[in-house]
Amino acid sequence: MVEHPTHAPTLLGPGDAVLAFDVGGTDTKSALVDASGRVLGLRRTPTPLDPSDPAGTIVAKLASLAGEHLAGAPGVRPMAAAISVPGLVDEVTGVGMFASNLGWRDAPIRSLAEAALGLPVAFGHDVRAAGDAEHRLGAARAYGDVVVLAIGTGIASALVLGGRPYAGGGYAGEIGHSLADPFGERCACGAIGCLETIASAGAIARRYSVASGTPVAGAREVLDAATAGDPVARRVWDDAVEALAEALARLVAVLAPEAVVIGGGLAQAGHALFSPLGERLDALLSFHRRPVLVHAELGDDAGLLGTALAARDLAAARARGGAP
Amino acid sequence: MVEHPTHAPTLLGPGDAVLAFDVGGTDTKSALVDASGRVLGLRRTPTPLDPSDPAGTIVAKLASLAGEHLAGAPGVRPMAAAISVPGLVDEVTGVGMFASNLGWRDAPIRSLAEAALGLPVAFGHDVRAAGDAEHRLGAARAYGDVVVLAIGTGIASALVLGGRPYAGGGYAGEIGHSLADPFGERCACGAIGCLETIASAGAIARRYSVASGTPVAGAREVLDAATAGDPVARRVWDDAVEALAEALARLVAVLAPEAVVIGGGLAQAGHALFSPLGERLDALLSFHRRPVLVHAELGDDAGLLGTALAARDLAAARARGGAP
Incomplete structure (x- = not known):
């Protein structure tokens, strides 16, 4: 990537x-x-x-x-x-x-x-x-309520709410360490089933390597294999998209961001990430404010x-x- | 109650x-x-x-x-x-x-x-x-980052972030309509498995009535039955507490409130709600900022x-x- x-x-x-x-x-x-x-x-x-x-x-x-x-x-x-x-x-x-x-x-x-x-x-x-740079200079310029998501080795986010950065005493934005699967694996942080154990670029590569017996260096290879018809790669990729969509749907219910800016290595997957993620998010929401999903601009x-x-x-x- | x-x-x-x-x-x-x-x-x-x-x-x-x-x-x-x-x-x-x-x-x-x-x-x-009243006059006076949760017929919340109310264009705080169970029942809002289909006072009464065949008027009766040893009531009550704890754990990861103020009819359960909820929340968190759980003061x-x-x-x- x-x-x-x-x-x-x-x-x-x-x-x-x-x-x-x-x-x-x-x-x-x-x-x-x-x-x-x-x-x-x-x-x-x-x-x-x-x-x-x-x-x-x-x-x-x-x-x-x-x-x-x-x-x-x-x-x-x-x-x-x-x-x-x-x-x-x-x-x-x-x-x-x-x-x-x-x-x-x-x-x-x-x-x-x-x-x-x-x-x-x-x-x-x-x-x-x-996140502040994306809000003031980049993809989130037009919005006052924004979540900037960075998906790479781990998953982290920055929140801009009411036009201002929100830090929560330094603890806010840890969506990567929010519960995705109560029956999932233990995360390095000590909690069970964190989002980043399923949906980070690092987790996608690791989970595919374990499930297929074929070590891969990154999420890009898993996406390529899924696109080529590898059912194990497809399942690992789809699990990541589903976990991300569910985490975003929960965040939308509580914070109602106008936009979710997605950056980090995994965002380089482009359409292969944004398209199914948007579809699953639509399916999970009802009356909620649907955020636009936009690619980070500042790289x-x-x-x-x-x-x-x-x-x-x-x-x-x-x-x-x-x-x- | x-x-x-x-x-x-x-x-x-x-x-x-x-x-x-x-x-x-x-x-x-x-x-x-x-x-x-x-x-x-x-x-x-x-x-x-x-x-x-x-x-x-x-x-x-x-x-x-x-x-x-x-x-x-x-x-x-x-x-x-x-x-x-x-x-x-x-x-x-x-x-x-x-x-x-x-x-x-x-x-x-x-x-x-x-x-x-x-x-x-x-x-x-x-x-x-x-929520604003609890923040300025009530249980949340001492805190700048607060979630005020009202659990009654439904579940709603108000957010005070960085000392200011956050409304998200009118859509924020809908934790009752955040995903709790992807395989759960359809909520009146149209989405699947919303928190309030499991953990509102109304849902607790309804789920017990359905599961036991014994209609009850409210969550108080379910709690009393659970305390008296009714296994169906115990399961319905525990499911509600678990769903609330998981929803709060997710909210804590992203917003890191200093305090969660709980009001509404279900909060009248007092210790029977706050004690297991705090225990489960502790078990689900790791490095996160653990909020105090406090009872709403203004009723x-x-x-x-x-x-x-x-x-x-x-x-x-x-x-x-x-x-x-």
Whole structure:
């Protein structure tokens, strides 16, 4: 499943120059954004994982990356920085509460990074940053009530409700860890039958490998096999679509989003995902508000763009003399 | 299942005098609230149902009630009124989109009522009004992210997210019409296996009557039978608790409320509901934010109190010269 091409570099538009860091479990994406909105020096470097000091080691790496970005663009003076990470994030206190693949618990990332970078720092969640970018710059621009779903190795979502991001104290949006099958397998999170044990790209590949005895590397191969008539692949794919449709139907009943934006690796399946998903969702709903299902627009850079937006929001708030 | 006693009459506190109408499928509750917050002349009258002009007939009845309230308290001059109704409500446009038990579709209730009452009118949803009252005056005062669940004949909920009511264009909160059992019975709404076909007080009574061959009038009798050792009653009650726990677990994964306030007739079961529900919810969750489960405080008058709050909000906004 290929990535989207990089979007227009001036998508962000004019504003403060900022530094943006999207820290993932494997790689960290970083860039300097200038006052015209150009994304300068965008790079992907391995995220350092040090069990003895996971947060300090990562923050030190970000400071080193900041130095490289500034050296590469001597005329650009950032007014703020922002850092997005996976896991449980308290955006209000600036604390990374938990991230299984980064190794920290209750790490005061924002204060560590402000000291290391010498800049005001916004600290947030990677999927909520991507959702914010899709809402302000991408596929969800036209809507006030939106769910942005990222389906890849796992399944996560960002909620925009009444035009504003909703974080639920850092715990919201975990649709991947909502109950899909009470008689299903135990998820890595400890709960039983989570949606992402059935419907993530990772689960689709794993379930097919187990059921067929033929190891596959990804969901794309399972879809291709299903399309070619492989009944095991068809069942695994259809189970994933059904679980996604049921989870979305439940979410529609309670939140009534106008749009569900779907991104992540699995969204690259396009029509083969969106068409049956929309049909099953229609069948499961009655009087409910039916959301449009739209493909994410910003691709793999949504998280970095949303992170840059958070840094700009912070810089603007500081310039006004207020809190963000 | 008994109603709560009426709460202190000055719970609303000082503010503008207003008229409040909570229009239900059977009865309409109405009252005049004076500037000290006293609820004057609270009464319950049958809601007139006229298929040829459902909205006009109800609004005419409200105007007649308003006259009675004003005649009974000649020194009180209301600055605004508010009307809450069931069904699908667009609070922004003031339109009752649909109410199966009142019979209207896309009825411009707010403009009809403003003409009939000669006052600015706030128009809203009965369960969201009750939720707002519980959030501002009752069991949910301490929380910013709250789900207020009303379990009676049906199941509905009101959402307060980030300290603000969330209506989803009038469609939000319909947890009673979220999928509980894909192989379940068809709900009156047209969908299959809705939560309220298993876990509403009405469903508990109906399912027990069918399964046992012994007709019962309400869920209280089923609980009493279960407590006395009736295995059919035990199964019906446990199925309801399990369906509620699963629906709440899914909602917790996505919205992460700090508190779930439970009201309506079924909440009168008290410990027999809250204790197993909390245990099952604990078992279904892992890293999620576990909400406290609390009993609604305002009882059967929550809707009327929330309606009065909406009228006061509107009066205050008009006094400031702005939109509500």
